[in-house]
Structure formats: structure tokens, C-alpha cells
Amino acid sequence: MSVLKSDLSNLREVFADMFTAEKAAGAQTFFLKSLSVSMHRFYGGKMQTLPKAGVWGFNWFNVWYTPGVSGVSTTIRDAAEQSYQLSNRGNLVAVVSDSTRVLGDGDCGPAGGLGVMEGKAMLMKYLGGLDAIALCVNNRDAQGKPDPQKLIDFVRMLEPSVGAVNLEDISQPNCYRVLDELRESCNIPVWHDDAQGTASVTLAGLINALRLTERKMADSRVVLYGAGAANTTIASFLLQSGLDPQNLILFDSRGAVHTQRQDLQKNPDKYKQWELAQRSNPKCLNTMEEAMLGADVLIALSTPGPDTIKPEWIKLMNPQSIVFACANPVPEIYPHTAKAAGAYIIATGRGDFPNQVNNSCGFPGILRGALMVRARKITDKMAIRAAHSLADFASDRGIDTENIIPTMDEADVFAREAADVAMQAIEDGVARLSLSYEEVYAQASQEIKATRELCRKMMEDAFIREPPRDLIDSALAETIRKING
Secondary structure, eight states: OOOOOTTOTTHHHHHHHHSOHHHHHHHHHHHHHHHHHHHHHHHTSSOOOOOSSOOOSTTHHHHHSTTTTHHHHHHHHHOGGGHHHHSGGGGEEEEEEOOSSOTTSOOOOTTTTHHHHHHHHHHHHHHHOOEEEEEEOOOBOTTSOBOHHHHHHHHHHHGGGOSEEEEOSOOTTHHHHHHHHHHHHOSSOEEEIIIIIHHHHHHHHHHHHHHHTTOOGGGOOEEEEOOSHHHHHHHHHHHHTTOOGGGEEEEETTEEOOTTOHHHHTOGGGHHHHHHHTTSOTTOOOSHHHHHTTOSEEEEOSSOOSSSSOHHHHTTSOSSEEEEEOOSSSOSSOHHHHHHTTEEEEEESOTTSSSBOOGGGTHHHHHHHHHHTTBSOOOHHHHHHHHHHHHHHHHHHOOBTTBOSOOTTOTHHHHHHHHHHHHHHHHHTOBSSOOOHHHHHHHHHHHHHHHHHHHHHHHHTTSSOOOOHHHHHHHHHHHHHHHHO
16 A cells, blocks of 8 residues: 655545545545644644844844834835835735635634635745735624625725735625725725636636637537636636627526526626626526536536536536536535546646646736736736636646646746736736836746745755654544544
8 A cells, every 4th residue: 555645745646545436535635624734733824924134133123113114104105105115015915804605614703714814825925926914804793794894994994005905705795795896996906816816717727628629619618507706707707708608508506597587686696697697598598407418618616516516417518528626625526427427628626636727826926917017906807818828838838638727836837927917917007017028027937936945945944844744644544534434
């Protein structure tokens, strides 16, 4: 039996050796959750704050703090834009959440999203060279109901301290209102990664899946299963990318979305879904069986599985069908089940399966590019440009049915993505600074390389301790007992 390496690089192989295909995926999920809790407890979370300027003697505190820093305060007072040069604001992202829709776990209480928000901050730093702070906000009213206006007010008050805001894990319909209001009222990018980020990387994966199956966007029939922030934004991006709305069918928890759905028309909280109802599914098909017959693409972002998407539905699709099952932490259908039902290209949101269509390939480069040209907002065109940047990067180095999108360990993708996004921001007229593609690419590459080198050095010198082997072994033993017991 194979031994699980401390770097977890052979995770899939070990679990395939230990468990049947039906059990392996569930075992991986249980193991990763168990190990995550023990490792977070060991390290006390996963982010810290360190200075970027040195202290070469006691008097340097008089430079960095009082009385010298008074000169910084008055300079910013007289020219607010100087805050980007005289503080870390231009490289700082606030990751803001009310923790009402954390991954697949729902409302976890105001502090429940901290692990995810810290994870987002970690990915921004390591992948994009960006600093980020995790901010979980208690926006509940007296009845315990989340108040979107409190979240809006919080971000508006926060704006002078950061270069961008990444909204995360906010439930419907509040997520729409919060993003729509802040996107227009703030003078910095406010980005909802669950919506725009997911849509961008999903579009990237689909572009290459269509390339491999020699399909055109305009001619493809697409079914979207789930009508939350992610899939409604994906629908918008697909339509902006040439998808014929007559070839689009969207499903929510009550069935297919179409113009006969009076519950959508009469519900102001469902305005996004009603807008799509008026543009798509002209035949008013109602069931998944009807929608999937002759479909080319299924994109599911709904209830975690593994039995949410039925193999029988996939069998109704056209040959060389494309299935994206991207719920976290468990996809709506496991890849091996989808493949057995006839799917040709299968993607999930998880890194322990092939074709991880995950926001981690998107937001670090997108936010890096937006910040470098000091964009006022992130437009849809910027997010769509990022999708093409990701797809082209993967296509240039070679794609196949189990490798349709870049992975997080391809460092150069983030610098290229940043440069593409920055150029689109300039074209869209939302950039305050005008830089060349080469300037953005070079600076982004340097920042990302420096961050990875610093992390490597901290691990080598034991400023970051090695993960204890006994915690890995304990999580593995617990998984074996759980799955086989």
C-alpha cells in the first residue's frame, strides 16, 4: 500500500489504492476536512501580519510612527491619492463576508467564514502577491436576519483603507443588492468572487472544452443547474460571449426558469432570475429530462452532491458532452460517475480531481491587474478578458480532456492575466493609471516571484513550522475508520 507523502502530492493515488472508486472521493473529502481542522488548530489560523519596512535602530520608530509619520498624514490630507504611494493601500484587499453562505455549509454565524476568508487572503498573497485581510461582519438585525444595508455601509466606511474589496459567501438576494450598490457607489473595485470570479473561470474552462470538442459558443445548447449568484452571472457572461439565448436553459430549486414562472415575476428578490427567464428557454421546457435531451453543456452550481445530478440526465446529452459539476465541497456528481454515464469532459471545483474550475485561478490575477492600474471598478469586460487570458494560457501550453484550464502552480498565468485585465481596464476607461502590458506583466511577475521566494525561505528557516506527521496520520486513520467502519 502506498504511503501518503507529507506534501500530499500523491493523495489521489493513495486513496485510489485504499478505497473503491465509489468510496475514494468521499474519503478524500472527509480526510481533507479532518486534516484542515487539526492543521488550523496547530497553526492558529494561516495568516499573519509582518512589516515590509525595516527597523535598523530605535530612532527608526520615530520615522515609521510619531513624530515623523505626521508628514505622511498631512500629505494624504492634502492629496488623498497619495494614500496609494505612502501606505500599503494600493496592494491591499479586504475580503468581506457576513458568513451567510459559506461554501456548501450555509449560514455559519458571523465568525464562521473566517477560515474561508483567511484562505482567500492566503491565495491572494501566494498567487498574486497581494496583501489581504479577512473581515467577517456581524450585520444581523435584532431578529438575527442579515441586513444588506449594514454590509453596504461597512464597505463604504472601509473604502479609504483598502485598494479593493472582495465580497464572499453572502446569501441571496443580499449578494446582488450589496454588489450592485457598492460597484457603482465606491471609487475602488468591489468584486463578488462567488459571482464574477466563478463566472470568469467557468467561462475559461468552457472556452477550452468547446475547442476540444470543436464546438462554437453560438451553436451550443447549455443547461445551467442552479440559479444563484454564480450561475446567473455565468449566464450573463455566456450571453455576452455569443451564446444564443434560445439555447440556454436555467434551473432553480423549483424547476426550469421561463416566462410562465409567475413566482419569479412577482418576487422582487428574484429580479436576476426573471431577467434571464425573459431571454432564455423560449419553449418553456420544465424538466431536466426535457432540457438535457440533446444538450451539449451542463454547468451545475447548486446543492453539493454526489447525487444532485443524475447519471440518467447525462445519458440524454449529445456525444462528447461537457459537464461542469462545481459545487463545493462535494460536486453534484462525482467525475467517475459522470464519465460512466457518457460525459466526455468533466470538471469540478476541487483540486483533487482533474480540471479544477476554481476561482483561485482567477481572482489573484484579476485583482492584481485592477490594482496595478488603480481601476475604479472591475467591469464585466475585464472579467471576460481574464477568462480568455486563462483559456489562451492553457491552450498555448497544451490542453486535453483532463487538462482544460491552468492550475495554481503555474505561476506565470497570474502575471499574464493581470496584464490582460489591466489593459481591458484602460480600454474601458476605469483605470487611473496608464501602463503598458509589458510594465504590468513585469511588475506582477516580480511581486509574485518575491512572495513565493519569501514563503519558501520562511519554510526552510522554520519560521513556518513543518506540518506534524502525526496529524496527517491521525486524519488518515480517522478517515479509514469512518469510510470502512
